[in-house]
Amino acid sequence: MDFNDTPDEAAFRAEARAWLQANAKPRDATQSLAINQETGDFSADFPRARAWQVAKFEGGFGAIYFPRQHGGRGGSALEHMIFAQEEAAFDVPATNHFMIVNRGCCALLMKHGSRPLHHELIRPSLRGDLLWCQLFSEPGAGSDLAGVRTRAERDGDEWVFNGQKIWTSNAHLADWGVLLARSDATVPKHKGLSFFIVDMKSPGIRTRPIRQLTGGSNFNEVFLEDLRVPDACRIGDIGAGWKVVVSFLAGERGNIAVKELQPLIAALVRLARQVHIGGRPAIEDGGVRERLAGFHVREAGVRHTVQRMLTALARREEPGPEIAIGKLVLGTLVQEMTAFALDLMGGQGAVLDAAHAPLAGVWPNEWLGSVVDRLGGGSDEIMRNVIGERILGLPEDVRVDKQLPFNALGGGAR
Ligand SMILES: Cc1cc2nc3c(=O)[nH]c(=O)nc-3n(C[C@H](O)[C@H](O)[C@H](O)COP(=O)(O)OP(=O)(O)OC[C@H]3O[C@@H](n4cnc5c(N)ncnc54)[C@H](O)[C@@H]3O)c2cc1C
Known part of the structure; x- marks a missing residue:
């Protein structure tokens, strides 16, 4: 593999550098390295970071590998990396701490979202106007994510959610969230999960900030109490949530x-x-x-x-x-x-x-x-x-609960 830029990549790099020189100041040695995304107080930094994301989007560099129909550049993931390399030399706010999730949600909506709402959300999310969070981890389900206990119960055209999420970055600021919940507890744990998008301003969602060792409070506990979400917000088939996540x-x-x-x-x-x-x-x-x-x-x-x-x-x-x-x-x-x-x-x-x-x-x-x-x-x-x-194809980690129905596992599973 040749790691040097192709002529097209070199031309893209020159264009990116020229745009950055016109729109940002070079970084100096004493400025924050902005390497870690959760180091500072995101709530305070967010307006500046969002403004920079909007500027990049309008300049054609904010959604490089997304199609033009959604406001992207129609470029490649390699160009995205080239832009990140060039951007690192400038004193600009880090945007990854929200754009990683935003981009992931947009890619998901493009792949699985079949409803008009899903498509309407993509452009403002890539621009940074909408902020997303991911409601996956729970107090008893982090590494073992398939063990989530938040219940999703069908009620006509709606789903009703009850449960608790934790470590949810930016939930206190988010407009939308992606949610993994248990729609069927009678089947093995990986098979009874479904995946949804939820409007974070809905009644039935309460967030409580968690104080981090850096002093900021960028992540939260999130309580879902009789939260009602239309079936139109389901992503993928019922029970296929594990594949999506x-x-x-x-x-x-x-x-x-x-x-x-x-x-x-x-x-x-x-x-x-x-x-x-x-x-x-x-x-x-x-x-x-x-x-x-x-x-x-x-x-x-x-x-x-x-x-x-x-x-x-x-x-x-x-x-x-x-x-x-x-x-x-x-x-x-x-x-x-x-x-x-x-x-x-x-x-x-x-x-x-x-x-x-x-x-x-x-x-x-x-x-x-x-x-x-x-x-x-x-x-x-x-x-x-x-x-x-x-x-490496090594023997699998021991997973004794893989084949058992989730509600037979004990520990409050139902
Ligand atoms: C800054 C930050 C932001 C986050 N943001 C989000 C977010 O926005 N949304 C969200 O849903 N989650 C988020 N998380 C949660 C994150 O995904 C979990 O912390 C992570 O998956 C680990 O889960 P846990 O904390 O429950 O630890 P546990 O799963 O309890 O793990 C504890 C320890 O046991 C080890 N361990 C567990 N299982 C095994 C195994 N099978 N083999 C070997 N070792 C094992 C782990 O490696 C770890 O060292 C965030 C976490 C951090 C730190």
Whole structure:
């Protein structure tokens, strides 16, 4: 595979760079690296991030691989990655923390949504006018997502939902949500799930913020109490929710793995030049240089793995389980790189307050937020299970409950 730009890609890169130069300022070393999506307070940052998404959309770069009929560019996933690489050099708000979910929901609506409402939602969601959240995890169902207990009961042309979701990013701001719920508890757990879209402003939805260790409250508990949703909001067949959610999560993991890490490595090299070990710049220490080189090698590995995935997407093939490799390596890499920055900074690395900390506290804040990619979208261990079972063909994880009816499992299942 040739990793250099083709002439068309080079032309796209030049166009993207020219547009960015005309519409944004270059990033300087002290500005937030904006690597981790849950580091700051999303509610406060959202208006600026949304305005940037709207500008990108209007400029033809906000929905690159979506068809023109929905306001997209009709481009490729590789062009999306090229734009992300170029954008990383500019001081612009991160938009991934809402656009990953928005893009996933739009792709889902294009694939499964057959009703006029579904199509009406795509353009404003790609533009950033509508914000989506994903109502999947529950207190007893995170890694074991097929264990969700939220009940979906049919009542004429409507469904009635009761249950609790947790860790729902942006639910307090969202206009729409995608929801996984149990429509049949008498069959094995993967077979009794259905998938819906829900208007988050409906009566019967209550959100309660969760305070994060970074100080922000970007995710929530969500309580569904006799929430009524028309059957027109069902996506896919009744009982086929597992298939829908698996393809949705593959897209999310792929998007997480597309994160641009080169600015983080460049910032780490700058830091190693600034701080001293034994009276000499840290960069002169062989051990420091070895760590930096190691980060660079792993970053290149993730980038090329992601390019394989994007090539598959460009050929209209389904991205494979290799996405799990990208997500797994990237998640640990960000955490290790930010921890290394704190080591280099010594005691100063522990100062969080932007007003007093070196570089406005960007490194300790990024480190605190770095746990996100090791959990959100599926934990490291679950990625290892995917790699072991679906890539390496190793024996399956023990799943004693796979064939039993869900309501025979105990623990309140019904
Ligand atoms: C920042 C952030 C944002 C999130 N946003 C959302 C969101 O918007 N919507 C949403 O629905 N969810 C969201 N989540 C939830 C996320 O998907 C779950 O946290 C994740 O799937 C893990 O589930 P859990 O927290 O229930 O942990 P558990 O599933 O209880 O796992 C606990 C530990 O056990 C390990 N473990 C579990 N099962 C196995 C196994 N079979 N083999 C080996 N190890 C195992 C896990 O790897 C983990 O280390 C978010 C999470 C984070 C951190």
